Amino acid sequence: MxxxxxxxxxxxxxxxxxxxxxxxxxxxxxxxxxxxxxxxxxxxxxxxxxxxxxxxxxxxxxxxxxxxxxxxxxxxxxxxxxxxxxxxxxxxxxxxxxxxxxxxxxxxxxxxxxxxxxxxxxxxxxxxxxxxxxxxxxxxxxxxxxxxxxxxxxxxxxxxxxxxxxxxxxxxxxxxxxxxQAIQNADQELESHAKSMVQHGNLTGIKITPNSLKFFLDKRLGADGRISSWSYDWTTRLLKDLGFHDLQQVEAAIAPYDDDRLSFLAEGGRQGQTKRFELMLLAALGDGFFDRHPWKYGLFVERWRGFLENSKRKELLRRATWWMAPTNSDTFWIITPHP
The missing domain is CATH 3.30.460.10 (Beta Polymerase, domain 2)
Incomplete structure (x- = not known):
């Protein structure tokens, strides 16, 4: 019973x-x-x-x-x-x-x-x-x-x-x-606020969390039901390791790049949402992507560095110049697209 x-x-x-x-x-x-x-x-x-x-x-x-x-x-x-x-x-x-x-x-x-x-x-x-x-x-x-x-x-x-x-x-x-209970309520309020701001295209000051990143990528690159919550958590940690603080900085970095073009160039076909996003970050950050990536050793670096160099030679990617700007106790990347 x-x-x-x-x-x-x-x-x-x-x-x-x-x-x-x-x-x-x-x-x-x-x-x-x-x-x-x-x-x-x-x-x-x-x-x-x-x-x-x-x-x-x-x-x-x-x-x-x-x-x-x-x-x-x-x-x-x-x-x-x-x-x-x-x-x-x-x-x-x-x-x-x-x-x-x-x-x-x-x-x-x-x-x-x-x-x-x-x-x-x-x-x-x-x-x-x-x-x-x-x-x-x-x-x-x-x-x-x-x-x-x-x-x-x-x-x-x-x-x-x-x-x-x-x-x-x-x-x-x-x-x-x-x-x-109060913490859960506050978290839900932050999530609701982030979703609303992303939908209206106002990304300044929106903290990078797994949920806010999902809202952003769904709108920016199209929703992908195959992506797990673990993947958004991992990508959030990657963005913070790379020095990003809010979604506006992320948008500024990837704005010059076409995710589908990068995907076909790297893999010969359209990849999943977060994979295409990582390729955009790679194109934007160049060598800086490897310097701060948690997998900055071994075959991972060799493969993607080769992809990056090959892309530059073929002039299929826009070139970008990056510099480090101090902000309090941390640093973040600033993009300056090459003419």
Whole structure:
């Protein structure tokens, strides 16, 4: 049951483009169930806490969804409400404060697979069955795991010094969760701003990041779905090693060159987006490309230096003069096209 529910959640999250850290599932084993069922009632130890254990113990099948950021919790909550029948929802962080516990943050759901699914033969046997879903961030999960291992169930039973450290740590984790969310929000705002500026052709001051570089190259050289995120990350690091600071400097360097012409000259055909871009950088920087390239030794240099010299001899590339200009603690290339 929990495996099926975990798979449904996984597919829905994937289809919505929501990113989570992990989805876990587990069925309670008989021994664990036995221990839970044998717990006595607090006000009368002669009576069991659970009169009907099979019904009253709701975590026989558990799915745990762990997100990276607090903001993703709402996305997953929306998916659960749309895809399942929610019988109960509780915020354990608020509930456990009233029980004199601290630090534990998690949202728990009791849910069932919807009737339209259970009418299908593959889900029919799960009709009416209840699954507990636990939703938390990765830092909340870390706290829960550590707290469970230390096994202090009430702050009243903890020695004062340890209790103070527990409380400080709980506060630190909550602040860290909020700060990670703030960082993600800021990153998304920067990405959105960069995309808008690139689309409007205003490149001055736009920092070179894998995302901003992709926006720039998609517009400048045409989109290429074959290029991986790793390639944009690598090319971003290359540009910084070469001394570029923003996309305007990149555009100034490659402006005189035709990517398709370079591609056919070097490889005899049209290459991928980032490969054509590197050829433009090579044409623009000349020997400076090799001086700062991380692969500045061996066959790589021999091959591309040969291509560069051959191109110059055939006068198929514009010649360019480059000089180094200091800017604070670093340097960058300035292009001066030859008449």
């Amino acid at each position: 929990c495996t099926v529910v975990a798979r449904i959640i996984q597919e829905c999250i994937k289809n919505r483009g929501v990113k989570v850290h992990s989805i876990q599932s587990r069925a309670k084993d008989a021994e664990s169930f036995g221990r839970r069922a044998a717990i006595p009632l607090e006000i009368d130890p002669n009576l069991p806490k659970y009169k009907n254990p099979l019904k009253d113990i709701t975590d026989l099948a558990v799915v745990r969804v762990i997100t990276h950021f607090p903001g993703t919790l709402a996305d997953v909550d929306s998916i659960l409400n749309e895809e399942f029948d929610i019988l109960e929802k509780s915020n354990k962080g608020l509930a456990l404060i009233e029980e004199d516990r601290f630090g534990y943050q998690s949202i728990h759901y009791l849910l069932q697979i919807k009737g339209d699914r259970t009418r299908l033969s593959e889900y029919h046997r799960f009709s009416g069955a209840i699954v507990e879903v636990q939703l938390r961030t990765i830092l909340q999960h870390a706290w829960a795991e550590i707290e469970h291992d230390i096994q202090y169930k009430s702050s009243k039973t903890i020695p004062t010094e340890i209790r103070r450290r527990f409380m400080a740590l709980a506060g630190m984790l909550e602040i860290a969760d909020r700060e990670f």
